[in-house]
Amino acid sequence: QVQLVQSGSELKKPGASVKVSCKASGYTFTAYSMNWVRQAPGQGLEWMGYIKANTGNPRYAQGFTGRFVFSWDTSVTTAYLQISNVEAEDTAVYYCARDASYGDYDYWGQGSLVTVSS
Amino acid sequence: QSALTQPASVSGSPGQSITISCTGSSSDVGYYNYVSWYRHSPDKVPKLIIYDVFNRPSGVSTRFSGSKSGNTASLTISGLQAEDEAEYYCSSYTTSDTVIFGGGTKLTVL
Numbered sequence: 001q002v003q004l005v006q007s008g009s010e011l012k013k014p015g016a017s018v019k020v021s022c023k024a025s026g027y028t029f030t031a032y033s034m035n036w037v038r039q040a041p042g043q044g045l046e047w048m049g050y051i052k053a054n055t056g057n058p059r060y061a062q063g064f065t066g067r068f069v070f071s072w073d074t075s076v077t078t079a080y081l082q083i084s085n086v087e088a089e090d091t092a093v094y095y096c097a098r099d100a101s102y103g104d105y106d107y108w109g110q111g112s113l114v115t116v117s118s
Numbered sequence: 119q120s121a122l123t124q125p126a127s128v129s130g131s132p133g134q135s136i137t138i139s140c141t142g143s144s145s146d147v148g149y150y151n152y153v154s155w156y157r158h159s160p161d162k163v164p165k166l167i168i169y170d171v172f173n174r175p176s177g178v179s180t181r182f183s184g185s186k187s188g189n190t191a192s193l194t195i196s197g198l199q200a201e202d203e204a205e206y207y208c209s210s211y212t213t214s215d216t217v218i219f220g221g222g223t224k225l226t227v228l
Contacts, residue, residue: 035217037164044121044222045156045164045207061216095164102152103209103217104169111163 002026004096006109012086012116020112022079022096029077030054033099036070036081039111040092050099051079086116122147122208122220129226135196138223140208141189146218148189152211155184155193158222159204168193195225203227 007021022034036048049060051070058070067086072079079096094112097105123141130136140147140155147153155168166175168184171191183194191210195202208220 037219044205045158045209045219047209047217047219049216059215097164100169102150102170103211104152104154104166105156105164105209106166106169106175108163108165 002098002107004098004107004109006094006096006112009113010115012114013118014087014116016086017082017084018086018114020081020083020094020096020114022081022109024077024079024098027098029072030056030074034070034072034079035097035099035105037095037097037105038092039095040089043092048081048094053099083114086114088116090114091116122210122218124206124208124220124223126221127224127226129228130198131228132198132200134198135194136198136225138193138195138206138208138225140191140193140210140220142191142210142218143189145214146210146212147186147191149213150211151186153184153186153191154209155182156207156209157204158207164207198227200227 003025005023010018033050033053035050038046048064051058067084069082096109098107100106151171153171156164158164167178171186172184181196206223
């Protein structure tokens, strides 16, 4: 069965970097784009972008360029979200989600809480 | 790009039907039939309940239905049950090859 298992919670100081992983299993990893979605405290879901099926090319939403990097390692069927120079406003739960087709997210990771605090 | 517009909250009594609207533009909801709906309960993972405007994934109750007219999509829940209480989000694929979510609607079952 399809599973997306994310790395655990992180507590970071402002200016540090953080890398969230999303381990996929139960399907052909490169056949589906992996998307990232953020939910800040008390806020709704926000689309961050994706790493594209087959090519692995990333696409970033407005507001998630520069400090945010999507990558994947196909040898271990894992997608990654790296955030550099974190700020308090980056405090959120970050989800990976498999894109079945044009934004139909049929499987989600359990979420990774990133807390930025001095 | 601004979020799709959803009502902040809706409510209904058990057994009733409710409809949640999701308004976008001619570049997203109005252009493609790629509207999805998700149910998100506290401490749980978002769950896909409607895709491509009106399709239900396997295992999703027939009480959930989706539709679209112009730039507005809608989710209808019939035969409301206490366990339907959750936050509901719409999303749409866009002409810019991006995805945009709605702001979310909190459903309260009275």
